[in-house]
Every structure is written in structure tokens, then in C-alpha cells.
Amino acid sequence: MSQNHTETLVNKVKGVCDSNSNPSFGRDSHVQQVAPSRHPASARKIKTDKTSKIATWNVRTLHQKGKLENVVKDMARMKLNIQGLAEVRWTGAGSMKLGSKTLIYSGGYTHERGVGILFDFTTAKSLGSWCPISDRLVVAKLVAKPLNLGIIQVYALTYIRLTENRYEWRNMIANVCSRQGT
Template sequence: MSRPKIKSKNDVKEGTCVKSMPVSSGRESYVPQVTPDRHQTTARKLKDKLKIATWNIRTLLQKGKLENIKQEMERMQLNILGLSEVRWKGAGKITSGGHEIIYSGGTKSEKGVGIIVDQTASKAIKGYWALSDRVLLVKIAGKPVDLNIIQVYAPTANSNDEDLDKFYNDLDTAKTQCKSQDPLIIMGDFNAKVGTEKVDDIVGKHGLGIRNERGEELIEWCQTNNIIVGNTWFQQPPRRKWTWKSPGDETRNQIDYTMISKRYRNALLLAKTYPSADCYSDHVPVVGKFKLKLKKNSKPFTNIKFDLAILKTNQTIREKYQISVQNKFEALGDAEE
């Protein structure tokens, strides 16, 4: 994808978009711490819904922060929560209190993305791919098709063009691993403003603020890949649109988005922010309600039968078995030493 080089300063975190209003400064309990769908997704029962959100939580290195976020996740009744700026090193998956946390970081405690799933959704995880400290892909088993979720943390306004090019290249790579017939949700902190001006069937008129150059690039990528910016299509009051506030709460902008493939746009029932959520971050979560159904990803159990009688009748197999057992015991002894 060819993109014009950005020469002017990005104003993603400049300019007042929403009048300053009092907000919660924290909770002591945490210290410290629409076109018709081409697939029959919309024909399912209304009870087949998922609540999926994205949130820039600034860091997970702070003591008690993970428990704080899990409590907020349960309070908002979220099934899946994407995280930006996790700041954990390396990549992997851990379990904490019934939640699965998949994360992708770098060699330093910077940037980093992650996805937390509840106990129900964790049973449907088919796999994940940690592409970089800015892009993470998780595949989840669904009915009748699988669900792909990409969590991102885009470069800030201070980053250079090379960082932005690498980010979009990683995003393109992640998207190529997803089947076109499967729902694709892309969410995270894009550090871009798409504004209130409608763009075809990609960006709705219910965004916030004035579009900037990073927003133009994001829209161009969405047009190329048939992705819609979900939280610009639902009419909400300004307090349900802004996702980031400046120090001192003088400025509020919309730079975090929940997006979905155009083919499944009718699966997104609602998208809005939750300003009441608190984890000592200058961002608030963007929560989407989706008409999608998961299924448990379990392999059928097969009872393996061993032919023990052959050890008595076959000399060759008996010798191989004895050598194999002896080697394992020797290896165990070395490990104990």
C-alpha cells in the first residue's frame, strides 16, 4: 500500500475536541495496583452475543494492575479485552484467576499488546501469533466460522515513517493469516483521528474531532482491506465517544477504535466507550457488542490400548523397550543431580 509521507506534526493529542468535564481520579480499592450481511451471522438467536473491548491501560507492570483490570472486565461483563501498552517483555500465554492472558512484547518494557479472555472464551482459543510488540493475532473457534481478533498499538505522533510503515506491514501480515470468510475484528490504540466526516461505508458520521493525517492513512488502509471503523457508526453522546484525555483533562480525542470486516458489519450491534472504567490510565475502553457465537475447541479423547503381550513374544521390541526405559531413568537421574 502506497502512502504519502507525513511531513506536518500529527495533532492526535492536540486541540480541544470535547469540553472538559470532571472525571473519576481513581478508586482507592485499586491502590496500588448498514448493508445486508453476506453471511447468516445476523440470523442467529439474540442470546448469541459477545462483548469485546479494547483499552490502552498504559502498563501491566504496576503492582495490582492486572487484578484491577480483571475486576473492571468482570464489572463490564466482557468476554474478551484487548490491551495496548502492556509493557511486558517477550511473548506467551498465562492463566490468572480463570482468565487467559496472551501477550506480545519486545526485548524492552515498552509498547506491547495483549488479549485477556474469560473462562468461557478461553476454551475456544485455537491459537495465537505474536507478530511484534504492536500487533497480536488470536484465532478463536466459532459457530459456524472461526473468529480472528487482531489487537494493535500504533506508533505515536513522535514516531518516524519507518515505524509506521513497519506497523502497517505487520498488520497486513496478520490479516493474510485470516480466511476471508471468517469474521475479523481489529482493535486497539491507533493514535489517529478519523473525525466526523463520513467516508463511503468505511467511516460513519458519529466519530469525534477533526481528521488528521494519521487518520487519513488509517482510512486508506481500511478502504483497501474492506474494514469498517465500528465505533463511528453509532450515535452516542460525546462522553461515549472520546477514548483519550490529555493531562489536566483539557482535551479529549477519539483515537482508539473497534473495527470489523465489512462482510460482517451487521454482526456489530453496538460500540461505545465506558468512561466509568478506571485503571489509572488516560484512556477509556471501547466496548463492542457482537452477534457471534463461540464453540469449545476440544479434541475428542481416544483411549490408547497397549499390546503388552508383544514384549514377551518379540525379542527385538523387548530390547528396544528396555533401552528406552533405561535411557529415561538415566535422564531423570541427571535432572535430579
């Protein structure tokens, strides 16, 4: 006696599929192991004599269908090279390719907080390594000339929480900066 089970891939947000019956840009199907996508020696160096456009955005959530596509379109429209994202609201940590863009992210166990960094194609080629510290902090190291660059995306505590945890928060930021050599 056999049973046929048909499984559809759905986004865990609201069970929504895209038009091709693929999962929409939720996150579970895109999770990868946290490791550099290439050996650091093969990363291309960013030339620091060129200007890079960097911005940050509190996106409020990427945990809804279409939000990630909007962020990618806005990044292209504004011709940004690096975009820091706060309140991503994804769980876990990982990286994904979005066409020519690369996103690294770090979240907690629940769909609260979360940070990410979105790189354009040229800048992503120089991504040497990255490390998810917490659901409020992710660090990326870019291979550059004459010195490597450290990008730290932080979703800071609110004033009330900061007064309660300010020493712990300050120590965490100081440890990250000292490991980056800044």
C-alpha cells in the same frame, strides 16, 4: 564448608512480594511456552448467535503491583468476554491463567509497548491458537460457528512514527490479515 542461601521470590518491578510471599503479578514466574493450551480440535466452538462483549483498553502499564488485578476486576464488572490491552509493558511473550480468565501477551526486549488479550472462561475454551507478531501486535484465532474468528490486538504507532514507518507498518498489518483470511 556449606553455606545456607535463602532465596525469596520477588517481582522484578520493585522487589515487592504479595502477602503470601509469592511473586506479585510481575511476569517472569508466569511465562509459558507460546503454544495453544489445548489441541485445536478439542477447542469448543463459540456460537455466533450469542452476543459477545469486546473492549480495548490502553492500560498504560501492567508492570506495577496490583494493575493486573484491577484489569481483571474491571473486566468482570463490565461483563466483558474479550478485552484487548495496549501498553502492557511486559517483555517476551506468553500466556497465563488468572482464575477463570486467560491472558495472552506479546512484548519486546524492554518494558515499553506490549499488547495482550484477556479472555473470559467461556471464550478461552474456544482459543484455538495465537501468535505474538511483535511488541505492537498479537493475533488470536477462536474456533467458532459458522466461521472461525481472528482477533488482532494492535498498539498503533504514533503519527510521527507512522509517517516514518508507514509502509513497513501497513505491510505488517496486511500480512497478518491475509494469513487470517480476512
